[in-house]
Amino acid sequence: MDMHELTRELKVKNHSKIVMLVADGLGGLPLEPGGKTELETAKTPNLDELARRGISGGSIPVKPGITPGSGPGHLGLFGYDPLEYRIGRGALEATGIGFELTDRDVAIRGNFCTLDAAGNISDRRAGRIASDESAPLAIKLRAVKIPGIEVFVEPVKEHRFVVVLRGQGLGGDVHDTDPQATGVPPLKPKASNPASQKTADVAAEFIAQAQKLLADQKKANGLTLRGFSAKPALPTFEDVYGLKAAAVAVYPMYKGLARLVGMEIVGKAQSLSEQFDVLEKAWNDYDFFFLHFKYTDSTGEDGNFDSKVKRIEELDALIPRVTALDPTVLIVTGDHSTPSLLKSHSWHPVPTVLVSKVCRTDGCTKFGENEAIHGGLGQFEAKYLMPLALANADRLGKFGA
Amino acid sequence: MDMHELTRELKVKNHSKIVMLVADGLGGLPLEPGGKTELETAKTPNLDELARRGISGGSIPVKPGITPGSGPGHLGLFGYDPLEYRIGRGALEATGIGFELTDRDVAIRGNFCTLDAAGNISDRRAGRIASDESAPLAIKLRAVKIPGIEVFVEPVKEHRFVVVLRGQGLGGDVHDTDPQATGVPPLKPKASNPASQKTADVAAEFIAQAQKLLADQKKANGLTLRGFSAKPALPTFEDVYGLKAAAVAVYPMYKGLARLVGMEIVGKAQSLSEQFDVLEKAWNDYDFFFLHFKYTDSTGEDGNFDSKVKRIEELDALIPRVTALDPTVLIVTGDHSTPSLLKSHSWHPVPTVLVSKVCRTDGCTKFGENEAIHGGLGQFEAKYLMPLALANADRLGKFGA
Numbered sequence: 001m002d003m004h005e006l007t008r009e010l011k012v013k014n015h016s017k018i019v020m021l022v023a024d025g026l027g028g029l030p031l032e033p034g035g036k037t038e039l040e041t042a043k044t045p046n047l048d049e050l051a052r053r054g055i056s057g058g059s060i061p062v063k064p065g066i067t068p069g070s071g072p073g074h075l076g077l078f079g080y081d082p083l084e085y086r087i088g089r090g091a092l093e094a095t096g097i098g099f100e101l102t103d104r105d106v107a108i109r110g111n112f113c114t115l116d117a118a119g120n121i122s123d124r125r126a127g128r129i130a131s132d133e134s135a136p137l138a139i140k141l142r143a144v145k146i147p148g149i150e151v152f153v154e155p156v157k158e159h160r161f162v163v164v165l166r167g168q169g170l171g172g173d174v175h176d177t178d179p180q181a182t183g184v185p186p187l188k189p190k191a192s193n194p195a196s197q198k199t200a201d202v203a204a205e206f207i208a209q210a211q212k213l214l215a216d217q218k219k220a221n222g223l224t225l226r227g228f229s230a231k232p233a234l235p236t237f238e239d240v241y242g243l244k245a246a247a248v249a250v251y252p253m254y255k256g257l258a259r260l261v262g263m264e265i266v267g268k269a270q271s272l273s274e275q276f277d278v279l280e281k282a283w284n285d286y287d288f289f290f291l292h293f294k295y296t297d298s299t300g301e302d303g304n305f306d307s308k309v310k311r312i313e314e315l316d317a318l319i320p321r322v323t324a325l326d327p328t329v330l331i332v333t334g335d336h337s338t339p340s341l342l343k344s345h346s347w348h349p350v351p352t353v354l355v356s357k358v359c360r361t362d363g364c365t366k367f368g369e370n371e372a373i374h375g376g377l378g379q380f381e382a383k384y385l386m387p388l389a390l391a392n393a394d395r396l397g398k399f400g401a
Numbered sequence: 402m403d404m405h406e407l408t409r410e411l412k413v414k415n416h417s418k419i420v421m422l423v424a425d426g427l428g429g430l431p432l433e434p435g436g437k438t439e440l441e442t443a444k445t446p447n448l449d450e451l452a453r454r455g456i457s458g459g460s461i462p463v464k465p466g467i468t469p470g471s472g473p474g475h476l477g478l479f480g481y482d483p484l485e486y487r488i489g490r491g492a493l494e495a496t497g498i499g500f501e502l503t504d505r506d507v508a509i510r511g512n513f514c515t516l517d518a519a520g521n522i523s524d525r526r527a528g529r530i531a532s533d534e535s536a537p538l539a540i541k542l543r544a545v546k547i548p549g550i551e552v553f554v555e556p557v558k559e560h561r562f563v564v565v566l567r568g569q570g571l572g573g574d575v576h577d578t579d580p581q582a583t584g585v586p587p588l589k590p591k592a593s594n595p596a597s598q599k600t601a602d603v604a605a606e607f608i609a610q611a612q613k614l615l616a617d618q619k620k621a622n623g624l625t626l627r628g629f630s631a632k633p634a635l636p637t638f639e640d641v642y643g644l645k646a647a648a649v650a651v652y653p654m655y656k657g658l659a660r661l662v663g664m665e666i667v668g669k670a671q672s673l674s675e676q677f678d679v680l681e682k683a684w685n686d687y688d689f690f691f692l693h694f695k696y697t698d699s700t701g702e703d704g705n706f707d708s709k710v711k712r713i714e715e716l717d718a719l720i721p722r723v724t725a726l727d728p729t730v731l732i733v734t735g736d737h738s739t740p741s742l743l744k745s746h747s748w749h750p751v752p753t754v755l756v757s758k759v760c761r762t763d764g765c766t767k768f769g770e771n772e773a774i775h776g777g778l779g780q781f782e783a784k785y786l787m788p789l790a791l792a793n794a795d796r797l798g799k800f801g802a
Contacts, residue, residue, distance in 0.1 A: 003464060006464070006467060006484070010467070052435075053434060358430060358740075358743065358747075360430055360438075360770060361434050362771060362774055363771055374774065374775065375774070376750075376774050378459070378780040380465060380780075384464065384465035384466060386466075387464065387465055387466030387467060388465050388466040388748075389466075390466060391466035391467070391468065392466075396466065396467065396748075397468075398468050398469065398470050398745075398746055399463055399467050399468060399469050399470065399473055399483070400469055400470035400471075400472045400483070400487070400488065400493075401470040401472055401490060401493050401494075
């Protein structure tokens with residue numbers, strides 16, 4: 001029996017409000033061993049107040065030592081076991097550019113490549129073609145016509161694009177056509193099960209027509225297809241938690257991830273301050289709010305310790321706007337750590353605080369990695385945060401008599 | 402491979418003694434955020450001494466955020482994964498009134514209801530009939546005779562009673578006959594699998610005869626049956642741990658739960674002091690002793706903070722009687738928290754201490770929720786307490802070479 005079977009059985013509706021504020025890549029590392037992390041360096045009087053009023057801990061995104069991408073990182077926070085629910089690469093790429101997948105879709109990552117006269121790949125990334133050169137080519141591929149199939153092509157960055165095939169009976173399990181080598185031709189699309197044979201056939205036809213459309217190009221005269229994937233089958237927040245959920249995000253990827261679990265995308269905020277405007281306006285219409293703050297991650301990815309500190313302080317300064325709404329449960333956490341020292345996502349537990357009137361406070365007085373170790377939530381897998389939120393909002397009945 | 406497969410393979414017999422003292426609903430909450438819980442308020446010099454000599458932690462009864470009933474709460478402490486082993490409602494109700502189920506039994510919760518002239522339910526609880534009115538009616542139903550089947554009927558409280566059907570080939574999977582609505586007749590008993598068809602037929606015959614016996618009643622002239630369940634198939638303490646186990650409890654529910662895992666019910670204690678008398682007398686006859694103290698839960702359920710504090714102090718005062726027996730392993734824990742602030746069971750981790758000569762002490766000096774956070778057991782699922790007890794009693798061999 002998994003946690004969703006449990007929460008589905010035990011869920012109770014009431015008028016409580018739950019806010020989950022996700023500072024992407026929040027956790028960090030000190031620049032020198034024994035020093036302070038970005039979060040510990042930042043002046044965060046409002047987050048520290050939450051630590052005093054709440055219960056702290058370290059969220060393990062997937063399992064100890066495992067560094068997640070944005071997909072599994074957010075699925076964990078949303079309470080979907082990231083090892084059980086896998087989002088295919090194509091579906092994640094489509095989600096990341098805001099493409100709304102349907103149950104009849106197969107999403108695929110496309111790469112432009114350079115083919116030599118013999119049809120062998122001479123450059124797998126089409127000479128790292130610039131985005132402004134490649135985008136018109138991706139749009140050109142929309143001319144592909146396949147009977148009974150809708151074809152969508154969307155530019156991404158540089159040599160990358162997304163293809164979505166929409167139609168009846170398209171299974172998502174087709175092998176990559178990228179041979180991961182030069183001097184050989186692209187592979188033929190090959191289904192890994194009978195239910196995906198039609199997809200492989202349609203993909204072969206797409207490639208044949210696309211090659212013709214690209215024949216006059218110098219760099220990008222060929223293509224490979226990777227990460228074939230159907231829309232992931234995720235139960236909704238309403239189904240598993242009984243929550244009407246809103247996502248307030250700026251970037252398409254996080255809107256897309258939220259949409260996959262049945263959240264409604266609310267507002268058109270372009271900054272954290274505007275996200276709080278949206279939150280205030282939508283307050284009466286939803287039970288659950290997911291707010292996503294991107295810049296703690298991007299500054300970490302840039303390796304810019306000081307910028308990450310500033311972004312955390314920017315977040316801190318806006319906390320009074322959410323506490324003023326008096327949510328029943330307020331959570332501040334991250335989908336993973338992004339230490340500026342590493343310039344990348346990492347496996348380190350993410351400092352997390354949960355505030356409610358019945359959370360059992362733990363004596364923590366600051367919000368930070370080291371303080372969180374001593375918090376009452378201990379170290380926990382991210383997937384347990386939603387059941388804890390529901391419990392603190394009095395939205396779970398008793399298990400067994 | 403589950404923990405029982407492991408312990409069954411590794412178990413070793415010796416002369417050690419393990420005592421598990423369960424203070425029901427032990428964990429609590431402060432009345433004001435940042436204040437002290439019931440346990441932290443209570444003067445507990447003896448429990449604090451155990452914290453100094455032992456290793457502390459927070460026991461998560463089922464999973465984070467999940468509030469258990471008494472059944473799953475105790476199964477966890479006994480080392481039976483409460484998500485794997487489910488005790489049906491009828492079986493738990495029978496257990497709760499001290500009815501000893503056999504493998505040939507199906508236990509059912511009965512409700513008296515009021516039927517109108519058309520046979521439709523006008524009151525699902527028979528006008529909330531008083532226990533002294535309903536008990537004789539339940540006993541009257543013992544007159545039902547079904548060939549090849551033994552029928553037991555036991556009064557519970559108000560409109561509730563328990564029916565146990567005993568015979569060959571009685572599956573436990575029959576749908577409730579309570580339509581959960583008025584203005585409609587009770588449903589017919591319907592088997593959810595072929596192995597339970599006979600049970601459905603027997604239940605239908607029981608209902609037909611019972612209706613006739615109740616025909617002259619004004620309030621309770623009908624009945625519904627719910628929570629059909631066979632005796633849960635739980636392996637015994639002897640099987641999975643190699644322990645000859647005794648239960649020293651006052652209330653039927655806890656004796657019943659202990660009996661389900663193969664413990665022997667010892668003594669007829671009516672108070673905690675008498676339970677310790679029983680413990681002393683039985684000391685040489687068993688390897689494992691489960692002592693259950695009810696009043697930390699009932700005072701919490703009543704919302705009486707001060708009474709819960711007093712009950713904890715009452716428990717503390719008797720601790721020297723168990724330490725005087727010099728058990729190899731002494732555990733003090735609870736099956737769940739029952740904060741008087743919430744007047745109900747809750748999901749909060751339960752302060753737990755395990756004392757043995759080899760437990761690896763952790764610097765804790767008090768027994769309480771906040772101190773336990775910093776204990777060497779950390780936060781752990783209750784189901785791991787029994788393997789830890791066995792290890793500390795040197796009753797588990799090495800896994801692998």
